[in-house]
Amino acid sequence: MYIERTLEGFLKKAAGQFPVTLVTGPRQVGKTTILQHLSKDERTYVTLDDPTLATLAREEPSLFLQRFKPPVLIDEIQYAPELLPHIKMAVDKERKNGMFWLTGSQQFQLMQGVTESLAGRVGIVNLLGLSLKELQHHAGKAVPFLPTEKQLQDRLKISSSLSLQDIYRVIWRGSYPALALNDKADRDLFYRSYIQTYLQRDIRDLANVGDEGTFLKFLRATAARTGQLLNMSDMARDADVSVTTAKRWLSILEASGIIYLL
Structure with missing residues (x-):
């Protein structure tokens, strides 16, 4: 089942304004799903999750782009940043x-390569998990939030009332589509698998974090402080790491969409 996303209109504008559109965000929030929905089978799809294709993209980027010509949707571009300069050349040639x-x-790591290679050529959109409006199928009516009386009244008109139990359930299960759209999905199994994938693929391979066990301890210390004032010394002490390491790891969590600092 596909749920309309609030960012669909913005993505269409970005695609009509820039040669390259990049959708970033945490794993499994629906980045590929929304782009495939908008493309309507009108562009080639290729994923760099495929080790063979990722190797081709890294070692022979020109050949890769000859094989997968625009219009194209390239999934998980961070696995082959070598493609970015060649995408720039293709864009500059055809514009x-x-x-x-x-x-x-x-x-x-991805954003550094994007800003260096595709400046002025790329529209960047950050996608998060499903919002409450999206879950209630009101994505098309969503507008930027302003704390005015009129907007609050308008939001109440289109919002479905939720019991306190429903609100706690949404918070407890989270906003990842795999859980939010499937009541039978095992929450604990999903998050265990998610953390394992995150540790193995993003942290070990891409962020050069050597001690996965200590990083997992730091991740738990961070989760325990959700909604609290940030105290780096306390977090570092609980995870048994230096404050410098805690700051670096916290920036990794923020950059990969696991946490949001308010």
Whole structure:
């Protein structure tokens, strides 16, 4: 089942304004799903989760782009940043909007390459999990929030009333589509698998974090402080790491969309 996303209209505008559109965000929030929905089978889809294709993209980027020509959707671009300069050359040669749609599940290395290679050529959109309006199928009516009396009244008119139990359930299960759209999905199993994938693929391979066990301890210390004032010394002490390491790891969590600092 596909749920309309609030960012659909913005994505269409970005695709009509820039040669490259990049959708970033945490894993499994629906980046590929929304782009495939909007493309309507009108562009080639290729994922760099495929080790063979990722190797081709890294070692022979020109050949890769000859094989997968625009309009194309390239999933998980962070696995082959070598493609970015070649995408720039392809864009500069043709300069046509909507040529490349890209997704990236983490930002701590990806964004540096994007800003260096695609400045002025790329529209960047950050997608998060399902909002309450999206879950209530009101995404098309969503507008930027302003704390005015009129807007609050308008929001009440289109919002479905939720019991306190329903609100706690939404908070407890989270906003990942795999859980939010499937009541039978095992929450604990999902998050255990998610953390394992996150540790193995994004942290170990891309962020060069050597001690996975200590990082997991730090992740738990961070989760325990949700909604609280940030105290780096306390977090570092609980995770048994230096404050410098805690700051670096916290920036990794923020860049990969696991946490949001308010």
